Amino acid sequence: MEGVKSIKVPEKILEAVGGSEILAQILVRRGISEDDVLQFLNPDLYTPTAPEELPGIEDALKILRRAIEQGKKICIYGDYDVDGVTATALLFKVLKNLGAKVSYKVPDRFKEGYGMKEEVIARLHDEGVELILTCDCGISNVKEIELAKGFGMEVLVTDHHALPPVLPKADVIVNPQFLAPDHPARGLPGVGVAYFLAKALLKCYGRSDEADGFLDLVTLGIISDVVVLRGENRYLAQKGIPLIKEGRNPGIKALMEVAGIAPEEITEEDIGFRISPRINAAGRMQHAGIAVELFLTEDAKKAEELAKRLDELNEERRRVGDAMLEEAEALLKDSEGGPILLFKPHWHQGIIGITAGRLCEKYRVPAILMTLKEDGETVVGSARSIEGVNIFEVLQECRDYLVGFGGHAGAAGISLRLDNLDTFVGACSKAIEKRMAEVKSAHDSFDLEYPIEKVDETLYYELRKLAPFGEGWPEPVFYCPNVEVITARPTTGQQHYRLVVGHGDKNLSALWWWAEGTPERGTVDLLYSVGINRWDGKEEVQLIIKGILKAEEKEEAAKEERREPRWIDYRSWRELGKPAPIYEDALYFYEGPPLKDFLQKTVDRYKVKEARRLVLLSCPPEPRVLEEIVALSQAEEIILAFSPAEIADIKKVLGWMMKYIKFVVNKQKGHTSVQDLAGVTGQTELVVAEMLRFLEENRLLEVKMEEYGRMHLKINATERVSNVRPPRPLMELFEETRAYRRYMNKCQI
Structure with missing residues (x-):
């Protein structure tokens, strides 16, 4: 693969990013113009879309104001995501x-499913509801809205989904899909449309300043609905993330607390992978009303x-999802790649979407x-797709x-009839395969060629100036050729790897989530992004591998002599009465219970940095950790x-x-990680996982696992661990480490 050559960037863009050539190159390559760069980076310079630009919003305001002033009963009809x-x-x-006299209705995923339902409309009418205000649904509910109108109810639809061939005969429809394709607000999610309506309504009452709250x-x-983070969506997220950090909403603040997220450090990634699943768990496992409340x-x-x-509920969802994922992967064992379309009649309806993801x-x-x-008789399904394959168009x-x-x-x-399942799977597979053949490989997609030896914390924070990242504006990906994979070992599961990679005169740790097979040592071309690892009040840059490509053959080996x-x-310096091993320019490695007779600062396997001398005060648990x-x-x-005195038995560990x-x-309110426990016990991550399973099965612990080794622990019993046989x-596994x-x-050394 050939690297991307630097291109000339306009002076205005270079100035906008404080002279950073890297940021300027990324912006230009992604199509940000001189005219747009300042408002793209700074939301205070962005000209937001006026709510009145949304077709239908003026008529919607008339209906809402009349309902409020006349004391009509209003019901908000929402969705469960x-x-x-x-x-x-x-x-x-x-x-x-x-x-206003207002109530709300969010459907039961299992009994009612997505969107409006005729029996619910009838019940709302019986309860005296005179105006139904939908959000994130309604655009396809032709029959249901016709029923509501027949009851004499007014219906105001706010939705963002694609417009169907036949629109419902609601009193008003507010949907950004009516806007021009290039309009900055066309990609708003349902809550974005709701915000526009609320902002316009508050303005009518002279309370505009409340809207941004x-x-x-x-x-x-x-962020959760994975809409494109450009235009209005980017602006709203840029303004909203600081509010989340402030914790103004008690519910959001409480969610950050249970997720173990420091509010001042929350990012869009935390929202997408740690906050959103907990909110969605309500509708997936029980009822979304819990999240609304x-x-x-x-x-x-x-x-x-x-x-x-x-x-x-999220932990319950995770357990069900893990079992479903295992079953789905068993079905894929003999597959030859291509799109994944799977059906099992017993799968949990609330979990199929996240497992598909x-x-x-x-x-x-x-x-x-x-x-x-x-x-x-009815099959329901959830689809998730990759960039370049529009799954809605496929359907x-x-x-x-x-x-x-x-x-x-x-x-x-x-949703489809069971007797159409095989025909649908065949037709859908062909439609997806046709589009996949036209998609540019992710391995060919990166922003810049950049050597890994130049990656540091400064670069990470420089790149954060381009955040938030997400759909349509992904985190920057870099390419570095001729990288040496020095070590590789699985961590927190056989599909996630921790590597040490070298380039030039620098070695760095790297994580590869969902690795494409077992990484082999040798010279490769690397695709990576830049992350940060926070621990003990300190920060360390972390490479996140996006892809490993086999390096092209070259006449001279790229691998440097190390x-x-x-x-x-x-060894055994204490037993032999020798002085403590204190050296100049040394890094002291130790894992296990706190040392009482050694005052120098120590590090575990995750915090090792470059040093002239490395003193191993404890023996690593396996050869791969030592190599690392x-x-x-x-x-x-x-x-x-x-x-040898440090080789403890399992009861002691x-x-x-x-x-x-x-x-x-x-x-720490129960928040920790497999990595923390590995450092404390001096065991491999796999042994730690097995010890946690053992403690949980014997009801000594409650373990709530999260993504990438994070977890929440709760002690259940006071019984001594020594009373239970592993x-x-x-x-x-434990004896392998002892051996x-x-x-x-x-x-012999």
């Missing part, structure tokens, strides 16, 4: 503050209780997972086989300063672990 929940909460708060809710919906309450105590409930992310192909409803092409569908380019929902360190034997820390330190001398977990529960699989440490204490 984050977009629908936040839109419902926003509209309810605004109407309530204006004195709801941008925290708007931002949650924008969380955002409506002003009581911190109630918010805490509701957030904890969402956290519990995980398969899409891992295999980098569109995925549709389907299950059977209780009626035994439009296959609409003859469907009862209904809705969504957008990246995600959609479907000097071998000198190994110094200082030696490579990261690039030390000239390795001093072995561990002892479990005791260390439980002691640390008590500290985590008391001081299972054989755990003991076998390696015995060998390292006896081998």
Whole structure:
């Protein structure tokens, strides 16, 4: 692969980014012009779209004002995902503050499904509702709205989904899809449309200054609904993220707390991967009304209780999802690649969407997972897609086989009759494959060629000036040729790898989530993004691998000669009465319980940095960890300063672990990670995972696993760990580590 050559950038763009050539290059390559750059980077310079630009909004205001002034009963009809929940909460708060008689309805995913339902309309009529205000739904509900009109009810539809061939005969429809294709507000999510309506309504009452106070809710919906982060969406998210950090909404603040997120450090990635799943868990596992109430309450105590409930539902969702993912991957064992379309009648309807997303992310192909409803005749499914394959267009092409569908380019929902399933799968697979053949490989997509030895914390914060990142504005990806993969080992699962890569005279740690097979040592071309690892009040840059390409053959080997360190034997120094191994320019590696007789600062395997000398005060748990820390330190001398006396049995190690977990529960509200526990116990991540499973199965712990090794722990019992016998699989793994440490204490240097 050839690197991207630098291009000349306009002086105005270079000035806008403070002279940063990297940022200027990225902006120009992504099509940001001189005229747009300042407002793209600074939301205070952006000219926001006036709510009145949305077709139908003036008529909508007349209906709402009349309903408020006449005391009519208004019902907000929302949806059960984050977009629908936040839109419902926003509209309810605004109407309530204006004195309206307002209630809300979010559907039950399992009993009612997406969108409006005739039986619900009839019930609302019986309850005296005179005006239905939809949000994030309604644009396809022709029959349901016709029924409401027949009852004499007014219907105001606010939605953002694609316009169907036949529109419902509502009193007013407000939908950004009526705008021109290049209009900056055309990609608004449902909560964005709700915000525009609320802002215009507040203006009518001379309360315009209240509108922006709801941008925290708007931002949650924008990021969670994976809409394009350009134009109006980008502006609203830029304004809303600071509000989220302030924690003005008690519900959002409580969610950050249960997720273990420091508010001042929250990013769009945290929202998408740690906050959104908890909100969605309400509708997926029970009822979305829990999430609506969380955002409506002003009581911190109630918010805490509701957030904890969402956290519990999210953990239940994760367990069901993990089992579904395992079953889905078993079905893919003999497949030859291509799009993923799978059906199992027993799969959980609320989880198929998120599992489809995980398969899409891992295999980098569109995925549709389907299950059977209780009626035994209707198949429902959720689709997730990759960039370049518009799944909504695919479904439009296959609409003859469907009862209904809705969504957008990246995600959609479907329903069809069971007897049409095979025909649909065949037609849909062909339609997707045709589009995939035209998609540019992700391995050919990167922003700049940039050597990894220049990557540092300064670059990370420089790149953050281009945030928020998301759909249509991804985080920058760099290309570096002729990188040496020095070490690679699995961590937090066999599909996630921790590597040490070298280029020039620098070695760096790198993470590869959902690795494409087992990384091999040797010279490769690397695609990567830049992350940050925060620990103990400090920060360290982290490479995130996006792809590994085999380097082209070259006449001269790209791999540089790496000097071998000198190994110094200082083992059993305590037992032999020797002084402590204190060296100049040394880094001290240690994992295990706190040292009482060694006052120098120590680091674990995740915090190793370059040093002239590396002193191993404890023996790493396996050869790959040893290779990793030696490579990261690039030390000239390795001093072995561990002892056989440190080879603890499993009861002692479990005791260390439980002691640390008590500290985590008391001081960190139960939030920790597999990596933290590996450092405290001196075990591999796999052994830590098995120990946690053992403690949970014996009801000593409650373990709530999150993405990439993060977790929340709760101690269940006061019974001593020593009273419970560990299972054989755990003991076998544990004994491998003990055997390696015995060998390292006896081998010749």
